[in-house]
Amino acid sequence: MKPELKGHLMVLFCIVVWGITFVSTKILLEWRSPVEIALDRFVLAYGLLFLLHPVIKKPQWREEVFFCGLGLFGVTLYFLTENIALQYTQASSVGLLVSSAPLLTAFFAHFTTHDEKLSPRLIVGSLVALFGVALVMFNGSVILKLNPLGDILALSAGAAWAVYCLLLKRAGQRYGYLYLTRQVFFYGIVTLLPAAWWMNYRFDFALWLDPLQGGNMLFLGVVASALCFVAWNKALGIIGAVKASNYIYLIPLITMLTAVAVLGERITVVGAAGAALILLGVYYAEHGMKMPTSKYIK
Numbered sequence: 129m130k131p132e133l134k135g136h137l138m139v140l141f142c143i144v145v146w147g148i149t150f151v152s153t154k155i156l157l158e159w160r161s162p163v164e165i166a167l168d169r170f171v172l173a174y175g176l177l178f179l180l181h182p183v184i185k186k187p188q189w190r191e192e193v194f195f196c197g198l199g200l201f202g203v204t205l206y207f208l209t210e211n212i213a214l215q216y217t218q219a220s221s222v223g224l225l226v227s228s229a230p231l232l233t234a235f236f237a238h239f240t241t242h243d244e245k246l247s248p249r250l251i252v253g254s255l256v257a258l259f260g261v262a263l264v265m266f267n268g269s270v271i272l273k274l275n276p277l278g279d280i281l282a283l284s285a286g287a288a289w290a291v292y293c294l295l296l297k298r299a300g301q302r303y304g305y306l307y308l309t310r311q312v313f314f315y316g317i318v319t320l321l322p323a324a325w326w327m328n329y330r331f332d333f334a335l336w337l338d339p340l341q342g343g344n345m346l347f348l349g350v351v352a353s354a355l356c357f358v359a360w361n362k363a364l365g366i367i368g369a370v371k372a373s374n375y376i377y378l379i380p381l382i383t384m385l386t387a388v389a390v391l392g393e394r395i396t397v398v399g400a401a402g403a404a405l406i407l408l409g410v411y412y413a414e415h416g417m418k419m420p421t422s423k424y425i426k
Contacts, residue, residue: 135366147382162211174313181306195311202292203316210285216278229286233373253413259376263402293369335341
C-alpha cells in the first residue's frame with residue numbers, strides 16, 4: 129500500500145471514530161460533566177500508551193515546552209472551549225463553527241509553511257463542504273440564535289485544533305508516534321487539572337462498573353483517544369496538516385448517521401442534501417492541492 133493512501137485511510141478511520149464520539153459523549157453527559165469525561169478519557173489513554181511504550185527520556189526543556197503546547201491546544205483548549213461553548217449557544221452553532229478548523233488550518237498553513245498553500249479549488253471545496261455542514265447541523269431549521277461568547281468559544285475550538293495540527297507537523301519524524309502522543313496526553317492532563325478543580329471534578333469508580341458508562345468511557349479513552357490520536361499524528365506527517373484536516377468536514381455526517389442508528393433520530397431532506405454537499409466539497413478540495421509528500425515519508 130502506498131504511504132499516501134495509508135495516510136488517507138488512517139485519517140478516515142479517525143474521522144469515523146470521532147464522529148461516533150459525539151453520540152457516545154451525549155450518552156455520558158447524563159451522568160458526567162464535560163471536564164470529567166475529558167480528564168478521565170485522557171488519563172486512561174495516557175496510561176495505556178505508557179504501558180505500550182514505557183520509555184522515559186531525559187527531558188529537554190525546549191522539547192517539553194513544545195509538547196506542552198501540543199497538549200494545551202490539542203487537548204485542553206480544544207475540548208474545553210468546545211464543551212463550554214455548548215453552555216452558551218446552540219449545539220448546531222457550535223458544530224458549524226468548530227467545523228471551521230480545516231479552513232483555519234489551510235489559512236494558517238498558507239502563511240506559516242512553504243509546501244501547503246491555498247488554492248482557489250481548495251477554498252471553493254472547503255466552502256461547499258462547510259455549507260453542507262451547516263445544513264446537517266441545523267437540520268432545516270432557519271432559527272439562528274447568535275451568542276457572541278458561545279460563538280467565539282466555538283470558533284476558538286476550531287482555531288485551537290488548527291494550531292495543534294500545524295505544531296504537530298513541525299514535529300516531523302523526530303519522535304516516535306507513541307511517545308509523541310503520550311507526551312501530548314500528559315501535558316493535556318496537566319493543563320486540564322486547573323479546569324477540573326474549578327469545575328468541581330469528581331471521580332466515581334462505580335460509574336465505570338456500569339456497562340453503558342464504562343463501555344462508552346473505554347471507547348473514548350482507548351479507541352477515540354489513544355488509538356486515533358496516534359493514527360492521526362502519524363497520518364498528518366504523511367499527507368500534511370491541510371489535507372488531513374479537510375476530512376473534519378465529514379464528522380457531522382458520521383455523527384448524523386450514528387445518531388440515526390443508535391438514538392433513532394431521523395434524516396431530513398435538508399440533512400441528506402447537506403451530506404451530499406459535504407462529500408462533494410471534500411472530494412473537490414482534496415484534489416485542489418498539490419503537496420509533495422516524499423519529505424515526510426521514511
